[in-house]
Amino acid sequence: MPHQGTSLEQALSRRGVSRREFLAFCGMMAAALALPKRASAMIEEALATPKRLPVIWLELQDCAGCTEAFLRSSSPTAAEIVLDVLSVDYHETIMAASGRRAEEAKEAAIQAGGYLLVVEGSISPADNGVYCCIGGKSSVALVEEAAANAVAVVAVGNCATFGGLPKASPNPTGAIGVMDLVKDKPVLNIPGCPMNPVNLTATVVHFLTFGALPEMDSLHRPLFAFGHLIHNNCERRGHFDAGEFVRAWGDVGHRAGWCLYQMGCKGPISSHNCPAVRYNDGTNWPIGAGHPCIGCSEPDFWDWPTYEPIVLQEATPPLTYPSTENVVREVTPEGAAITGGTLGLIAGAVGAFAYSTMTGRKESNPEVGEEEVEGHGVEEHEEAEEPEESAGKQE
Ligand code: SF4
Known part of the structure; x- marks a missing residue:
């Protein structure tokens, strides 16, 4: 532990961390706190003060x-x-x-x-x-x-x-x-x-600076850490918008990194900066590793059915996303449902109906062979997706 009066920069220096790396840390903290770039200098000044x-x-x-x-x-x-x-x-x-x-x-x-x-x-x-x-x-x-x-x-x-x-x-x-x-x-x-x-460090840095x-x-x-839904910044969001869903562990979609919504992902109702910050110094995060979000940033998430899809009420794609109507390749039934859902969300209640239809569909994914879902049959999986049985928290 450093002596009283030791600044962060001095502590870093004793550990062989250069001033360049200290400044990079200040910049990283400013970014984590969603502050403008000039805040990096304020953080540097605050942390350099013993x-x-x-x-x-x-x-x-x-x-x-x-x-x-x-x-x-x-x-x-x-x-x-x-x-x-x-x-x-x-x-x-x-x-x-x-x-x-x-x-x-x-x-x-x-x-x-x-x-x-x-x-x-x-x-x-x-x-x-x-x-x-x-x-x-x-x-x-x-x-x-x-x-x-x-x-x-x-x-x-x-x-x-x-x-x-x-x-x-x-x-x-x-x-x-x-x-x-x-x-x-x-x-x-x-x-x-x-x-x-990272979020605790950034909070402490904010407190020390301001x-x-x-x-x-x-x-x-x-x-700065919980201001956005995971779903809106998820690396698999493009697959959600295109209707490309994992239907069984290890299937073609799972191996290709498709959306985990059908496997119970709670990203659409959970606010956290996991997609940007990740864990273990940015190494990876649950969705990146192929597991659906369990919603651990939300109240009472332990009482949610982990692997049952939630019933979506609102999941409007960001305006910056291309329209799902412009997809030119063959679309899956899910894609068609999503397109209907997107349009319906703009109109209001029709969107919820479209997504409910999607989660309760009976057709199998044509891109996933029956052999690959053996033991995790599509029909068996779909039985667990009846909207009435999906007791996840609603937004
Ligand atoms: S449902 Fe989950 S895996 Fe799919 S895009 Fe949203 S957050 Fe990502």
Whole structure:
């Protein structure tokens, strides 16, 4: 850990990271925050100023996946060094102290005040909070105590933001997210399962640069990361618009990278910057690896039927997309349905009918041989796609 008064640039320099790479990091943060290019200079100035932001990081009902995601950034990364520049006064997973000494360190940090409170994991108020206690205190008491002197609270991961897996039906611990308990402090949510560490880094950089949390949506999520549907920026979107869908795992469409909507993708109802930022330092993301989005940035996603298609209400292609009417090659039945759906969406209710028709169709994909879907028969798959049985969340 750097000494008090160490700037991010100095910490980077000691790790062999050049000034050029530091400036590239500032530019990357400006881009991640969807700020104009000139903001890069403001970020550079803010991070070059020796100061350390105290942080208390609580882990409650969680799997530590968000901590793992943040610490597993490849090294030496600027993300790690931002953590170095922070003064992490309490984080039970990574701190050297334990037991009473760890709790004393937290109490001292709380009394000093002026820290950023990061919460990972859900709060469990049921039965007087007996399901999650640390140091003899319930998760409710721990959050209330730590939030009291915090300048702001950042909830990371779907558990801390919306209750996550512990809140899934029947929610035996009465799990809730931080914003359901903390009402008198600014609360910013970075959902995901796990959260993307780039979004936490960018939030911290924004706070260090501008002294405030970034602009948020109605679910307290930063707009720079959650301002757009995954569906609108997905690399497979062209296949959706062309009616080219994966119909069975490993079929021709799956191997060719077609749209995963029919396999239950929740991208059309999930807001996240996964398509642009990806995971593991931009290596890949679930849809890129061939798995449908499960909607981990949205409330109650664990209760959604993962592999059942949602019933689309609105999925209007961006205006920049070419019209699906101009497709000259042979179109699939899905393509025809999509074309009808696109026109219908413009008119209103007709669109929903067209998409319902698409999801309930009975014809097989002529580009997918019967042999290739053996064991995952088209008819068998289509039975699971009846709109009435598709209980996914609607927008
Ligand atoms: S349905 Fe899923 S895989 Fe298909 S384009 Fe939308 S987000 Fe991408």
